[in-house]
Amino acid sequence: MNYTSELKKFATSQALFSGMRVALAVVIPSIILAYFGLLKEYFLFPLATSFVGLTDQIGPYIRRRNTLIFAITNFILVAAIASLLKDYTVFIYLEIIIFGIIYSMFGVYGQRLSVVGGISLVIFSVFVDGHLSGDDILKSILIFSAGCFWFLFIFLVVSKLQPYKLASQLIGENYIQLAEYLRLRAQFYKVGVEAENKISEVISQLSIIKTLQEDTREVLFKTRKIVDEATNQSRMLMLMFLTSIDFYEKLITTNTDFKKLQENFSETGILTDIHDHLLYLAEEVENVGIALQSGNKISPNININIHLEKVYQKYFQLRNANLNETNLEKYLSLRLVMMRIKEMNDEVKIIQKKWSQNEKIEKNISKNFDVLKFLPQEEKINFKIFAQNFSLKSSHFRHAIRLTVAMLLGYAISKFEFLGIGHSYWILITIIAIIRPAYSITKHRNLLRIYGTFAGALLAYLILHFVGNNTVLLTILFSSMILCFSLLKTKYAWAVFFMTIYIFISFNFLNPGNVNVIFKDRLVDTTIAGVLVFLVSLFIFPIWEEALNKPLMEICLKENLNYYKVVMENLLQNTEKAENYKLKRRDAIISLANLSDNFQRMLSDPKNHQERLEYVHQFVNTSHLALGYTASLSQFSDATKLFSKIDFNQWNIKILQQFAEIEEIFKNEEDSPQNSAILEKPKNHLESLLKIRKNEIEENEFFDKRDISKISMLAELNNITELLELLSEVLAEQKRISISYCKLL
Known part of the structure; x- marks a missing residue:
């Protein structure tokens, strides 16, 4: 672990900035009161400040301000009622019932108001027995109210002085988490590592990134000052966030058969070089994130182009020394891996350049798509929703x-x-x-x-x-x-x-x-x-995670299918629907993250509520692989024009049928189909091209091509075919898992 880097990340983070703001808002008046010997008498002032500070959650300015005002109103009300009734035991128990039910139910409106409800109950607990309020209730409530409004004042001042600070820190955190995701993906190239053992970590990181991206979108797209793009700084922040989304897309589309890759090249040293280069890229991306959090410009720590050239030299030497007609497919797969790494390398250089540039940025940077579609849904305060629950x-x-x-x-x-x-x-x-x-x-x-x-x-x-x-x-x-x-x-x-x-x-x-x-x-x-x-x-109306498995698995399957349909539609018709594609990809990732989170929580449930745990885990892993292979296919938007040798229509029929069979298993769990119609294997016209190429190699018609920016059509054809085969194999495995899971229901 790089402790210097970890310290920088924490020192520039939104969490520390927020923590310092609350702590200063509490400590400054405390020191002043202590100086005049009044801290004990006015202790409720800093206490109230800390309570209000805890309700300040990440979000756009207006929503945060309104939440603070709503929180203060509830806090003062609860404190007053609890203080007035502190000497009446019967009323105290009645308060616990009423406040306990009402404020716990605030969770129906989302995490923001859930925190307000929880802190309201904490305030009730503080005032319930009069330990801190004393006998002069009016004075105590006034002191408490002043402490509440003090934090609101601090919030308003800091927000005006640093309007872009939260957005900048969140975008920086996006890059830091993407760097961590890249480090996890690098582990797949580490010699001897089983990819299956790392999938859970990758999915957990996807869940973190998903939540962070939603928070960042809300802050950016619902902050008028940033959306209106009135300044170069606001446009720069928007540009860096959209660039992080593009880089994220590059990362999740670098999927291949890692098991075969390990089998074919683990002893050559090339995988170790790839692993090391990905770690270098992760370090540079993390540096961009730290710079964004701190608001500083950066200069690269490592010349990643030089290191990439060394990796490519190793690859070319290996290929020229060992390529023959028997291992052509192996090297075609490795060539695609090298190409994707170069694309990531180029993307990192673009990120560094954008954050270091000083020129003005175009004003319509975020106008090419409907930002509202990408914002997380949040329940509005509606009594009907409250009553329905x-x-x-x-x-x-x-x-x-x-x-x-x-x-x-x-x-x-x-x-x-x-x-x-x-x-x-x-x-x-x-x-x-x-x-x-x-x-x-x-x-x-x-x-x-x-x-x-x-x-x-x-x-x-x-x-x-x-x-x-x-x-x-x-x-x-x-x-x-x-x-x-x-x-x-x-x-x-x-x-x-x-x-x-x-x-x-x-x-x-x-x-x-x-x-x-x-x-x-x-x-x-x-x-x-x-x-x-x-x-x-354990005993009062418990909610066990196993009850949520089946619906979450069905949702995950459905979203993976919807994502696949959009990608295949683009492959078949070459339609450019970037917004729809990104929405479907986001939904697929969210559903996978929700299922994975549910599985992780299930591990903490009692053993008698962990039935079918193995099958849930396998379903999570196969869903992740299906998502990854689909994302990788999305790179070939003009595949049908360039790659007519692949029978896309037949592959589409086969894969859609496999999805449909799995859906049917969940719908008819008591009578899960054991066998299905024999699926016709799509014609593989690629074999003729491979045969021609193998003959060329056998006859020594081999050319030492070292242009790292170009890749042969044959390599891409091989990669597309391999991805379609892998996706089909994963769905076949998922079908087997689903049958076993539903048998035990």
Whole structure:
């Protein structure tokens, strides 16, 4: 691991920038209040600021601003109600039921409002027993409200001062994740690596890129200042994002039969050279991403053209020394691999050039397609949608019930005097933070919470025991707060670790010398909450991932078919429908990512809810291969004009029939067809061309052609035929998997 590069990525990332903004918004007023000896009295001010800061999710400016205003309204309302009713036990339980159900159901409107609902419940937990609000309720609510509006003010100021910062960081993150994807693809060329063992990692990375691209599209295309392209900077950002999409397309269309490639060339050294060159390309792409995040221009670290020439020299030497009539097909396949690597190399050079250029960019850069079609769909606030989900068929409603039951039990246990719990609201907050709609995610998050809390508590205890200098403690507090807010979305265990540290130090400033009590309460409360969450998630209307497998598999199959149809339509008719093609490709990738995510979550479910796990895994892998081969076919848009030797119509009939048979298996799972009509093998006119070429080689009519920018039509013909054969073989395997899966339903 390159630690310097990792540090640069984190130091320039949107996560750190966001974390620092929240931390500064909390720490600056805290320092001022502490200076005047008012921090303990006005502690609710920075606390409210941190709560509002946590609701600021990635998105366009207007949506973020409106969400913050909506969040503040709910936070003040919940704080006021909880404070007024804190002395009435019956009403507290009633509040838990009402607030628990309503705010948990905010998830029906998407992740943004789901966070608002969760933080609203945390605020209820803070105010429910009056520990922090005290007896002067009006004063406490006013202080809390001021802290809420303080973060809104910070957000408005920073957004005006740096209107392009978020977009630039997100686009940079796109390049960084594409570099990671390229590194994973490079592993396929590593000698001795089984490609099948790396597919899960590749699909997981596709899921990350898919989510990131959706976030970036929303920020870019729904930010008026950027879409209107009023400045060269806004047009540059749009250009770099669209270029990242083009590069992404190049990456997913570099599929071949890696198993055969390993068998044929693992001992020649050429695969190692290809692997190393792809890593060089990944490093350069990552540098572009870091530069975008920081807003700096770049100069290449490595001359990738020189290294590419060395790889090609190795290839030409190998070909000239070993090519004969018996291994022609092998070298034709390798030639296509070399050509695709050159295309990626050229694309990286284009990316570097675009980000380094200073000239003005054309104004209509994003006007050649309908951007609205590519934006993620988000539910609008509509009470009808909310009401429709009040059913046990709704995963949101089942989650709301589980959370509410856990909160009721947690609050009841916190009132047991013999336990001596001093910070009862920590139980409720931990329950809200851990529990999630899916059992698998809840289980994983529960473990991370426990690991982070216990490790953080131990370190915080040692810090407070041995460090007495307030300046040092404040530095540790501030650093821990930044790291906590920065890692909360990506490294939850580490975020909890740093959160525990800054909570301990904060409470020590408020109540010096009370560290033993805080240490005991934090560990006891986390343990109680963890056990409650585990039991409730296991027994109260659980949602098992296996129930989602079949519909997700069917969706994945359908989207792969739709994508294949668009690609084949282009091959057969040479129709240029780039927008439709990209939409179908996006839908296919999203459906594959959803199925893969479901499989990964299923691994955390109890063993008795992991039936057919092997077949789901195989279906995911074959779906990825089918998607990859289809994407690779899309490169040959004028194939029927240039390559009449391939029987595209017969191949299309065969592959469409294979898709239809798999669909039929899922529709008629109880009577899955064991055999189907014998599919006629498409005529292979390529064999005659190969025979001619083999005769030329046998008769020593071989020419040492070293133009790396050109490739023979025979090599492309061979590649197209190979891709069609591979796609058909994968669908045949997927049919077998589907029959076995449906037999066990």
